Amino acid sequence: MSTNTFALSEPEVTADDLLVLDDPHFGPNTVAVVTGAASGIGQTTAVALAANGLSVVGADIDEDGLGETVDLADELDAPGTIHPVLTDLTDDEDVESMIDTAADHGELRYVANIAGMQHIASIPEFPMEKYDLLLDIMLRAPFLTAKLSMPHIRDTDDGVGAIGNMSSVHGHYATQDKPAYITAKHGLNGLTRSIAAEGEGTLRGFSVSVGYVLTPLMVNQIEDTAEERGISKQAVVEDVMLGQARTKEMMTPVEVANLFVFGFSGHGKHLNGGDLLWDGGYTTTYE
Template sequence: MARNVVVTGSTSGIGLAIANVFAEAGDRVAINGFGETQEIEAQVHRLQQLSKTDAMHHAADMTKPEEIADLIAATSRRFGSVDILVNNAGVQHIDKIEDFPIDAWDKIIAINLSSSFHTIRAVIPLMKTKKWGRIINIASAHALVASPFKSAYVAAKHGILGLTKTAALELAEFGITVNAICPGYVLTPLVERQIPDTARARGMTEEEVKTEVLLKAQPTKDFVKAEDVAALALYLASDAARQVTGTHLSIDGGWTAA
């Protein structure tokens, strides 16, 4: 039976990979994010073909609670409910704390942390009605360890783990699981955009950033693939994972093993 899935921040990168695997599983998928209209329309059409059912796009700005609420409401109206929520939307800014722009801090906290609260708050009544649901928060290795020059991102991702645990406890008796995935470095557009900023902040070349900063953290010396994260999300949404809740699963090439 097709399930109804919302994936935030899913017009590219990890989010789009997650939308793809759920569509391939025959689920109806609502993607969210910015991009060129024609490109997004093509993505929706492809997801509809993959799933052999339905797909949609909602352009909710994840800094605006009222638009986030409408994302969930609009999806529920079109699909009939929301069974699976994947919170993936994220942004980044690299800077020393004393130089960190206040508006950049506020934006990162809003998108990387607060938006997940707003989506979870909106889907809980829908999931409780069906006595089944899956909430999957895409956190980061930075939910477990810190790196310099990423104060807002690290703070937000640590906060996601706290939100995950609290929601899991509140929803444990309703057939709803809540978990976080903590990827290491995935060569997504978000990571690619931060390479020049990291090079500037550290006084390094961009190639040195890749080998001596990013992949140095991962003992496998290889980037995680977006498809790897998507496969883990698909597992967490399965009945086989019904007793997995309130925890995080690392997929970071051994980064946080030490």
């Protein structure tokens, strides 16, 4: 890839990009909850599950973004339905309402805890209000979501279901100036294993760990970093962000969404307490 031809743009999702599987539980009476469904990985995961025929409760604090998620599913002729639910994950009553709404739409079997945020600062400089907010959204809310959804999954006729948690390469190791994010992701991996320990085999817990994903937010971050450091966007991606990775290409949100589809399906029945580490060799190789 030459510097002259390198370009970044928000990835457009097509129907051909989506993993669609034949699964006995993938149908209109099965409900999946997706948090962070208004943009990025959460939005694409909601659409991917709708493409597999599920009824999807898409939860987010961004009402306009949720509308765009519904529109995208319609544009791709997804056979399933997305039910947008305005949800503040820091409000326990909102989380309870989200799960109640999901149960009202059919058999709640799947949950994708994807919502997240980031704040960059060293530990001594980290604002505690930002720490509390980040942990509330990325660790406490997934715990409460699991607490409330597990009884519904167990009440289905066969107790089959799964809770998938969006982890990260930062759930495997630490870098500087992301202490709250790293703490949350390591904790989320512990929650994943706890779900598996209590799930009796049919109710599974799993996590998905990726490196840098080409979301609209990431496109802006790359452009800002290139300007700040006086280097090309290609150098930002390949040297700054993917310097440690072996696969010198950022993932797209739909590639991550497809991992959740696979993990929820019967093909993932032995994925329990484990992590789908799709990081291009980021955490497993070094020079």
